[in-house]
Amino acid sequence: MDDLLEDVDPGNAPEFSVSEISGAVKKSVEGAFSHVRVRGEIGRLSRPRSGHIYLDLKDDRAVLASVIWKGKAARLPHQPEEGMEVVATGRLTTFPGQSKYQMVIEELRPAGAGALMAMLEKRKAALAAEGLFAEERKQKLPFLPEVIGVVTSPSGAVIRDILHRLRDRFPRKVLIWPVAVQGERCASEVANAIRGFNAFPAGRLPRPDLLIVARGGGSLEDLWGFNEEAVVRAAAESQIPLISAVGHETDTTLIDYASDRRAPTPTAAAEMAVPVRLDMLNWVADQGARLSRGATQTIVLRRQRLGDLARGIPRVEALLDGPRQRVDLATAKLGPALAASTGRRRIELNAHASALGPALERGVARRRVILGRAEAGLSLARVQAGLRQKNRDVAALAGRLSVERLTDRISTNRTKLDELSARMARLAETGQTTRREKLAALDRMHQTLGYRETLKRGYAVVRAGETVVTGRNAAKAAERLEIEFVDGKLDVSTGNVPSKPKPKAQKRDHGPDQGSLF
Numbered sequence: 001m002d003d004l005l006e007d008v009d010p011g012n013a014p015e016f017s018v019s020e021i022s023g024a025v026k027k028s029v030e031g032a033f034s035h036v037r038v039r040g041e042i043g044r045l046s047r048p049r050s051g052h053i054y055l056d057l058k059d060d061r062a063v064l065a066s067v068i069w070k071g072k073a074a075r076l077p078h079q080p081e082e083g084m085e086v087v088a089t090g091r092l093t094t095f096p097g098q099s100k101y102q103m104v105i106e107e108l109r110p111a112g113a114g115a116l117m118a119m120l121e122k123r124k125a126a127l128a129a130e131g132l133f134a135e136e137r138k139q140k141l142p143f144l145p146e147v148i149g150v151v152t153s154p155s156g157a158v159i160r161d162i163l164h165r166l167r168d169r170f171p172r173k174v175l176i177w178p179v180a181v182q183g184e185r186c187a188s189e190v191a192n193a194i195r196g197f198n199a200f201p202a203g204r205l206p207r208p209d210l211l212i213v214a215r216g217g218g219s220l221e222d223l224w225g226f227n228e229e230a231v232v233r234a235a236a237e238s239q240i241p242l243i244s245a246v247g248h249e250t251d252t253t254l255i256d257y258a259s260d261r262r263a264p265t266p267t268a269a270a271e272m273a274v275p276v277r278l279d280m281l282n283w284v285a286d287q288g289a290r291l292s293r294g295a296t297q298t299i300v301l302r303r304q305r306l307g308d309l310a311r312g313i314p315r316v317e318a319l320l321d322g323p324r325q326r327v328d329l330a331t332a333k334l335g336p337a338l339a340a341s342t343g344r345r346r347i348e349l350n351a352h353a354s355a356l357g358p359a360l361e362r363g364v365a366r367r368r369v370i371l372g373r374a375e376a377g378l379s380l381a382r383v384q385a386g387l388r389q390k391n392r393d394v395a396a397l398a399g400r401l402s403v404e405r406l407t408d409r410i411s412t413n414r415t416k417l418d419e420l421s422a423r424m425a426r427l428a429e430t431g432q433t434t435r436r437e438k439l440a441a442l443d444r445m446h447q448t449l450g451y452r453e454t455l456k457r458g459y460a461v462v463r464a465g466e467t468v469v470t471g472r473n474a475a476k477a478a479e480r481l482e483i484e485f486v487d488g489k490l491d492v493s494t495g496n497v498p499s500k501p502k503p504k505a506q507k508r509d510h511g512p513d514q515g516s517l518f
Contacts, residue, residue: 022096029101033092038064038103039111045082055080057088057103065102066090075184076108077224084119085111116220120227124254127229132236133257139241141261141272142209147173148273149208149240151193154178158214158245158266165270170277175208181215186225191234198239210273211240213255214266217248226253235259245269312440319432323425330421338410345406455486 040057047053051070056063066088068076080086089107094100110116127133148166152158154176166172177196179189190213200207213235215226225231226246235242235258242259249264256262263269447453451461462469464478475481481492 019096022094022099026094026096029092029094035089035091036103037087037089039085039087040064041085042080042082045080053080055082057086065095065100066105067102068105068108072106077184077221078108078110078116078119080108081119081122087111116224120254123227123229124257127232127254128257132232137236138260141241141243144170144274145172145209147175147206147208147210149175149177149197149211150214151177151179151190151197151211152214152266153181156181156216158216161267162212162214162270165267166274169271170274170280172274173206175205180225182218182222182225187228187231190225191228191230194231194234194238194242198237208240211238211242212245212263212266212269212273213242213259214245214269215247216266217251223247223251223253226255228254231255232258243269243272319429323428326428327421327425330417334414334417338414342406342410452486455484460485 038057040059043056043058043063045053045055051073053068053073055066055068057066058064068080087109088103088105090103090105092101092103095102110119131137150159150162152162159176163174166174175197177193179193180186181190194211194213197208197211213226215223223246226244232254235244235255241261243261243263244253244255244259245263245266245268246253246255261272263272455461461484462475463482463484464474464480465482467474469475469478469481476494478494481494483490483492
């Protein structure tokens with residue numbers, strides 16, 4: 001601008017266009033402030049759809065308008081947030097469209113650890129409010145995963161420690177997804193790796209059963225990629241259980257809160273992932289031995305119990321001896337009884353036959369008289385027919401009184417008697433079994449409720465003669481006590497001698513100075 005005004009007459013100053021003035025100002029500002037570092041607080045932050053970031057850098061006395069172009073904004077290690085104190089590096093320029101100057105930021109970093117921690121706490125509170133850190137969202141780790149996916153740098157010592165620890169405890173298949181563990185690419189690559197493992201299709205590579213996100217120790221800036229929102233959301237959305245092992249034991253990042261389990265070190269993450277194979281083998285062997293001992297002991301006890309029960313059950317022959325003897329006795333009595341019954345029936349038959357003869361004769365005589373009277377009016381054929389009917393009636397009566405019929409009736413009665421004997425034997429056997437079971441139950445109850453079961457628990461019964469002593473005074477007054485223990489009785493002498501009446505004193509004359517003797 002000095003060149004434009006160098007030869008101008010103040011009284012006759014030339015006229016400049018607005019663009020010329022704006023261009024001269026732009027050239028002057030950019031030439032004087034081509035590279036500057038500015039410290040200030042971010043205010044009035046906006047992110048239009050174009051991808052650029054517009055913000056103000058301010059302190060207590062001034063405001064500097066600033067812009068971060070789309071290409072630089074995507075590669076920032078820390079995304080700007082309103083209220084954060086930062087150190088911005090870039091150049092100053094002007095914006096002729098609004099007659100203002102502004103700073104084009106090329107690099108933006110928080111102004112110290114305090115700003116980073118403030119931004120970290122703010123982000124942590126926002127994500128926690130969404131429920132990404134809730135305990136009920138966390139999944140249980142598999143006891144023995146078949147495939148373990150590890151998200152880490154393939155060239156660091158972390159992966160070697162994890163593989164070595166897995167090989168020592170319980171070798172498993174490991175899939176490694178190489179990522180950058182710090183810098184601008186860290187957050188995006190870690191988030192993509194977590195989502196990539198979850199999206200594994202069914203194919204040659206198996207889907208992992210467990211994920212480990214690991215990195216060694218470092219400063220807050222080195223571990224910042226694991227505090228990014230994209231990483232935290234990817235860890236919270238993971239359908240595969242995830243262990244975070246970022247940094248050392250004292251290092252804490254936001255992925256630790258979103259993961260299902262936090263490990264203090266990568267080696268500890270490997271220890272959480274799988275159990276110790278040797279310990280499992282020892283445990284299985286111990287359980288097998290305990291199972292074998294338990295089965296053997298159970299069989300021995302059952303065999304012993306079966307033997308005890310078998311000794312208490314009588315033999316089958318002994319159960320049948322009584323019913324057999326009763327059947328034999330009944331059979332022996334059956335023959336004489338049948339003979340006596342047959343004799344009585346024969347006597348009765350003879351008696352009826354002897355009474356029947358005269359009656360028949362009288363009836364025949366009467367019939368003859370009647371026939372004689374009616375002979376004149378009856379034909380010979382009719383008489384013969386009547387005689388044949390009478391003969392048939394007599395034959396029927398004789399058949400009813402035959403010995404064969406009596407024999408058949410005796411056989412039928414014998415069959416019924418056998419059936420009754422069999423029923424009697426079964427009823428006797430059932431009654432004997434029922435009474436034996438009741439007797440055994442009563443015996444068990446007697447043993448359980450008896451005082452001898454009390455003696456087995458360390459008690460004793462004290463008797464004085466036939467009386468049970470229940471108090472100290474009664475025991476003290478007794479001359480001898482009998483103490484019954486579980487294994488026998490013991491006689492004890494108390495040392496008390498029953499008191500006897502004192503003999504009456506006899507006076508003797510020993511002079512005036514001697515007393516009486518008792």
